[in-house]
Amino acid sequence: MSPNLENTEPEVDLFYVMKKIGDFFDYLGELTVRFIQFILRNIFIFIGLIVVGIILGYLLDSNKKDEYRHEIILSPNFDSSSYLYEKVASQQDKLDSIIVGIEVEPIIDVFGLLSSGSNNLEKGEFLSENNINISTHEPGNQTEIIYKLHKLTIKTDRRDTDGEIVSNYLNKLNQQPYFLKRQEIEQAHIINEIEEKRASIKNINNMFQKMGAADTVAKSDFNIEMYPELNGLIESKNYLLTNIEQLQISQVEKSKVFYDIARVQNIKDNTLSYMIIIPLVLILIYLLLVFFLGKYKKISARIS
Structure with missing residues (x-):
């Protein structure tokens, strides 16, 4: 069975x-x-x-009025990130009839943050040891100051056809006296650095000319034993040229307190x-x- x-x-x-x-x-x-x-x-x-x-x-x-978003990628200079976030937060209740909303958030780039210098690497280790997540952003935790780039979103009730609305807002943002003074000081410092490095490159080029002129070498006290240092001189020159390029980029970015790297304007919010x-x-x-x-x-x- x-x-x-x-x-x-x-x-x-x-x-x-x-x-x-x-x-x-x-x-x-x-x-x-x-x-x-x-x-x-x-x-x-x-x-x-x-x-x-x-x-x-x-x-x-x-x-119902149409609403448009304008997204601007900003590079805050002169330690002005905290000021930017406080300024945006304080303006939420003081918007005019054209600008109906303002938001700002960091563009999180962990690799760029940790690879941009030893100091930033140490900052990353410190934040990790204190259980502060640098791969995400939570409003109010003040970690936004460690990032280089930030996205500013301005909302308007009309199209900004000629970009005047966004430009006027950024111009007002760039008029803080303290940061303008720091800009003046740091720009002068960058110019001096570039001049010094160009002078160093000029000296290296003079040494190359001495090495290449046999009659000059024979008649002077220039030591031929310095020829093995040729590779070192070339590396030094390339390093100085790279530094000058970085300083010139920094000079461009620091031409404004908040340098607008890119803009995407008149994004219409399509609501049902x-x-x-x-x-x-x-x-x-x-x-x-x-x-x-x-x-x-x-x-x-x-x-x-």
Whole structure:
């Protein structure tokens, strides 16, 4: 008897599962038919709700102003990152009729942060040891000051066709006296550094000329034993040229307190029309009312 039971049990289980699946689809089909019948019985109510919703949606859409985003990648200089974030936060309640919103967030570049110098590497180790995540940004944790680039988003209620709205805001942002004074000092320092490195390159070139002029070498006290240092001189010159290039880039970026590296303007925020939202909301409210009224009638009949 037991072998026969073992053979028939899997067949019974499979038959039971298939029956349950069939019952589920039958129930789903019955619900669909009932819902269609419900719509057909109340078709004029649904049409009325849709018409009213479209009219209300049209009125709301006609009063709704288009909103445009302008995204600017900024490089804050002279330790001005904290000032930028405080300035944006303090202006949230003081926006004019054109600018309707301002946001700022760091552009997180962990590799660039840690590879840009030994000091930044030490900062990264310190933050990691203190459980401060440098790969994500949480507003208010003040880690934004360690990043070089930041995205400033300005929202307006109209197109900034000629870029004047964004430019005026950035010009006002760049007029803080303390940072302007620091800009003057650091720009002068960069110019001096470039001149010194160019002077060093000039001296190296003079040494190359002495090495290349055999008659000059023979008649002077220039030691021929310095020729093995030729590779070192070439490396030094290349290093100085690279430094000058970096200083010139820094000179460009520090021509403003907040240097705008790139802008993407007039990004229109496409929001769903109220002519779609309102009819759907009205229909949903109607369906919920019908459902709860039906439940109420059943419970009342059961109690009575």
